[in-house]
Amino acid sequence: MKVLAIVRTELTRTFRWRANIFFLLIMPMGLILLLGIAYGNSNARFGVFEKGDGALAGQLVKALRSEPGLDVRGYGSQDSMEKAVERGYVSAGLVIPSSFDARIQAGKPVALRYLARPDSLAPQVRIAVESAVSAQGSDIAAARIVRGVQKTSLQGALRRVKAVDLAAPASVELLSARGGKYPKSQGQFDRSASTMLLLFVFLSALTGSVWLIETRRLGVARRMLSTPSSAREILLGIVIGRWVITLLQSLSIVVFSGLVFSVDWGNPLGTAAVILSFSLVAVGAGVLIGTLFSSEQQAGPVGMIVGLTFAAIGGSMAPLDTFPATMRKIAHVTPHAWANDAFNHLLVNGGGLSSVALDVAVLCGYAVVLLTLATWRLRRVLTA
């Protein structure tokens, strides 16, 4: 009952201050939106200039448009497309010559001019384009054989080849090195939502340390200890109160991003386990900071610096996959890295609760250590 009274007071005080509603609930949504728009669209922009208007050239463009990962934009001239590549509006471009159809009909090779920027997306684009061109090349090769046997036009033979393709489409399944199936590609906001959740929950919990310091500074914490309540009960009330606040924040991010941005949070149990354990780590860290410093002016900036640094090192600002191997190891000093790994298992690999068991166990370990230290420190600062 005493614990519940402390929890209730923590919640009342937190949400009575209206600015908290903005910082805890509204700002994360705004950032998810901004980062999702800025970095979330993983499709590479690709320019096409089609000089002629032949059927085969049109089929190639259609094939390119259907390539996953390519956002194809048509240009009216070779010059305008080259400028678009130079200026980075598109990652690469393809020039389809006016003689494309005629040369293929005549059984002659066709040279396609491919222009690319030296950026990280170029290899991905090249693979996608080669795949589309090669698929069309295979169809045409097959159609030539059909034309020779059935004495029909190349277009007619191509239609027959396509009909065979449709009747028995090839099934390709991509597997990871460990045999796990790669799932569907992620949506625009999926990655930013999970990383922003981790960043904001941790940051809010750390900056929440100022509430504990205020409670100490006001003499209320010490007075609480003069009542027949143990230091453990007092800390438990404070921790549960802060935990509920971070969980409300997490829940609002999950629900809002799911409804508005169609973010898929994967396995509900797995996601709940990651959020519960990570929030507890964040609260433990916040409460510990609240017992280590004696003024809000000290704890606020420290919480902010630790929160942002851990988020950066732990893969909440840039994906861990982009880190060098050594840096990835260092990253796992932070709880963020474990939580990001867990979200990767859930959201990218489509894993369930068991896939995040290790990550959740590590996060629980962090929480136990931090909360034990915080209890010891709180008792010490209140009775010294």
Next chain:
Amino acid sequence: MRESVLHCEGLRKRFGDIQAVNGVSFEIASGESYGLLGPNGAGKTTAISIVAGLLEADAGEAFVAGERLTTRSVAAKAAIGFVPQDLAIYPDLSAHENLCFFARLYGLSAKQAHARTEEVLEVVGLSERANDQAKTYSGGMKRRLNIGIGLLHEPRLLILDEPTVGVDPQSRNAILESVEQLGEKGMAVLYTTHYMEEAERLCDRVGIIDHGELKAEGTREELVALLGEHDKVHLTGTGSLEAAANACVRIGAVDAASTGDGSIELLVKGASAALPEILTTASEAGVSVHSVEVEEPNLEAVFLHLTGRALRD
């Protein structure tokens, strides 16, 4: 014989090189008001913190309502209502919310907490502003709320640590009246102050504390009797008051001397006979005396007698 509510024996507490409390022992019975009188830094708040279960003593022990008191003893703390010197309330909660919150921490059920909150709001005169945030209250109202929290669970021992510091005279009087009524209701009250008048008005017995030691204790009459034939002589004047006080203390009849704001206070045995010599000495030391007052001894004079310095020093 009244039942003992608080019993302290040989309490000691050291902070680094400073012996804050040094062998303090005293006892308070139910319905009794006991004052710890001493200047700032005398060790009152440290002694109070030990007795409130907030600070572990290095040595000695304390019992509240028969329960041994430590920082972890929940049963003993249930019998204590603690009112700290500094305000310890949430300014962004109302008086009602603050009281309900602490009532639950004192172990009252939700129903009891609400009922006691209403009663305490009446006692401290905050019923009309019960739902306003405490930060909108005057200093005196905040003080009354601070005291009200200590009354919520009707404790057997109420500890008040300098509750009138920084309070306007009207609120101060209201606080003192409330404390007088509590003693009449059978609550044991431990009251610390450096205001002599408060100790004389409120406390059945007074303990005089200085440099962490309890110098003497007893009723006002018992303490004043320690002075014997001593009188308090109050001189006002201009000039070198410090030098005059040092010169006067060398007179045989003068037991102790201290200087204040434009005045010298002397503890004198047989004041009427010694007065001419005192005035001559003060004059020779360069003080132009404007007025002389011989007063009946009070607790301040007792403090001067026991410690050689004034309460306000």
